[in-house]
Amino acid sequence: MTARLYSASISGIDGVEVEVEADIRPAPEPHILIVGLPDTAVKESTQRVESAITNSGLNLPLGTIVINLAPADLKKQGPGFDLPIAMGILTCATNANWETEAWAIIGELALDGSVRPVKGVLPLVIEARNRGKKNIVVPQSNGMEAAAVQGIAVYPVETLKEAWRLVSGELMPRPAICPPTTFEAEYDVDFSEVKGQAYARRALEIAAAGGHNILMSGSPGSGKSMLAHRIPTILPPLTDEEALETSKIHSVCGLLKRDAGLMRTRPFRAPHHTISDAGLMGGGSSIAPGEISLSHNGVLFLDELPEFRRQTLETLRQPLEAGEIIISRASGTMTFPARFMLVAAMNPCPCGYQGDRRHACKCSPALVEKYRKKISGPLLDRFDMIVEVPAVEPSTLVSAPAGEPSAGIRSRVTAVRELQHRRYSGTRFRTNADISGKTLQAHCRPTPEATGILTQAIEQLGLSARAHDRILKVARTIADLAGSGSITEEHIYEAIQFRAFENRLR
Structure with missing residues (x-):
């Protein structure tokens, strides 16, 4: 039997779905072989997975176990594939029938079968949700981070055995819920x-x-x-x-x-x-x-x-x-x-x-x-x-x-x-500092008197065209703080002061 489960990998700061396929071939001794462009951390998961399955009181099947991580041209990084690989082996060995298409699984395994946290859970959960997964298994320590993503049921687990009982239907706890965020500024300085x-x-x-x-x-x-x-x-x-x-x-x-x-x-x-x-x-x-x-x-x-x-x-x-x-x-x-x-x-x-x-x-x-x-x-x-x-x-x-x-x-x-x-x-654009081009011209148009002051300052201080635009942006912010819709001489004068010191540094 071949089992197919779903996990995800990090590419930059985004998640990419990865299929975890498991197949067992007859052999006198258990041996795990991982293909699909794994990095060193993924290759080393074979020893962690074997020990975790055995120490969890679950049966490690005899034979050559081939694990394929697809797509094959995507480099798979990190230890987050330990848990889905172990679950794939158990699914294949027991002929378990559970809805793998609806689940995504992420987690690193310790030798005793406990599940350790991994980096990048947030983008991985987002990718699973975008791929239509209804449920996701994550390490307990990553539970609140994962639960911040809406539209997918998050099940934090502490051990491999708990994860196996979860997907097989023996255990069905409530999904984790991230409490609503109420922003209260708390800083050590003021x-x-x-x-x-x-x-x-x-x-x-x-x-x-x-x-x-x-x-x-x-x-x-x-x-x-x-x-x-x-x-x-x-x-x-x-x-x-x-x-x-x-x-x-x-x-x-x-x-x-x-x-x-x-x-x-x-x-x-x-x-x-x-x-x-x-x-x-x-x-x-x-x-x-x-x-x-x-x-x-x-x-x-x-x-x-x-x-x-x-x-x-x-x-x-x-x-x-x-x-x-x-x-x-x-x-x-x-x-x-x-x-x-x-x-x-x-x-x-x-x-x-x-x-x-x-x-x-x-x-x-x-x-x-x-x-x-x-x-x-x-x-x-x-x-x-x-x-x-x-x-x-x-x-x-x-x-x-x-x-x-x-x-x-x-x-x-x-x-x-x-x-x-x-x-x-x-x-x-989001702030005055970001704007450029037509948006700058439309929203940073000073009064004629202010324009004359700015032109004179640019000539006397020898400022560049980029400095000219930055003075206008700062003046726009000064006007916003003053509640003014237009940029006046007062705003331009103050904005110029924040460039006047530049010549002393050149």
């Missing part, structure tokens, strides 16, 4: 803890409201990193669509919290400056998402920006414009989403104290120029806002009252994000 820095706080509120990329420059201890780590506290919660997109990426990387269902707070990633190109952009032998994709719909914070390798920084230019990253390797080509808010921080010079009133700068002009040239002009142009963050006076740190809490700022940011969602409904 903007109320920031003293002084009114200009930087205002800049970050604008950046958060419009999804703008922002670069902060200031001496050590001025609060750049402190401000950056509080940006997630003023961002709105993820929409249902964004939550699914973001959760899929984190699920594939094994970073999704297993008891929380879908993500609801926007991701914040802060890689070290020693990160490799593949770590930042994605790649590797199996083409996994990198930090920019893990930041999708959230924030990517690059502290000490000039300390990153210039080659690594240059790879950011294309995804910052396209909102996605295309990675090509000998094993194939993958496209990962990468729409994120880039926040970066840097010192004004190698020692960090140029322009500081309390510390003398010891850097020569040549050393300062070399330091700043680590950031290319084209990359600098990708920042909508460039802000100087001066050191806070000691008296301010000691006596200044607490600032506005994050909740108040977040309410304004959320209102502006909702306004942009309605404005760009029916287009591929």
Whole structure:
């Protein structure tokens, strides 16, 4: 008898259905042979499956057991095929008659027959549902993650024996249900803890409201990193669509919290400056998402920006414009989403104290120029806002009252994000920072007086055409925060201030 079961494999951040076929040929000893382009983890499942079946008190049939994973041209990766392979062997050996077409099975097996969690369950369950499966068996630890997908009955199991009793009808528990998500912002940090820095706080509120990329420059201890780590506290919660997109990426990387269902707070990633190109952009032998994709719909914070390798920084230019990253390797080509808010921080010079009133700068002009040239002009142009963050006076740190809490700022940011969602409904754009082409021309048209101010500023500051568009986008966000339908001189003046510091960095 040949048994056919269904599972799924990860391709990029999406699931692909895999048929698991089992066939037993007469032989004096049990032997499992797996074909269908399995990777090393799948090949090694033979030993795990044999031990799991025996230690579960189930009968391992004698003979050569051939397992075929189809389609044969798709590389099968990871240990998630252990459970469907074991179930296929048992089905074939016992001639069990159960509705395999209605089920999908995913899980790794321990030698004692217990079922261990696997990465990427969320996209695998989505694929099973899209393929018309009515039920899916997943590891107990992945239950809440899988139950977040509507339209398919999810049955978490702890052991191989439990899974076998489930499909054979001996055991029929209720499907797992993911509790409804109620978003309550709970953060360890808050903007109320920031003293002084009114200009930087205002800049970050604008950046958060419009999804703008922002670069902060200031001496050590001025609060750049402190401000950056509080940006997630003023961002709105993820929409249902964004939550699914973001959760899929984190699920594939094994970073999704297993008891929380879908993500609801926007991701914040802060890689070290020693990160490799593949770590930042994605790649590797199996083409996994990198930090920019893990930041999708959230924030990517690059502290000490000039300390990153210039080659690594240059790879950011294309995804910052396209909102996605295309990675090509000998094993194939993958496209990962990468729409994120880039926040970066840097010192004004190698020692960090140029322009500081309390510390003398010891850097020569040549050393300062070399330091700043680590950031290319084209990359600098990708920042909508460039802000100087001066050191806070000691008296301010000691006596200044607490600032506005994050909740108040977040309410304004959320209102502006909702306004942009309605404005760009029916287009591929989500925020003011995303827009381009005709959409930019239609919604970022300043008054004649404001146009004259902008033209004069572009000429005097020597800004590029890209910088011109970014000033208009920032001005649109400033106008949205002010509740204004048109972009006036006041909005343009403030937007220009966030580019004026750029010339000092070139």
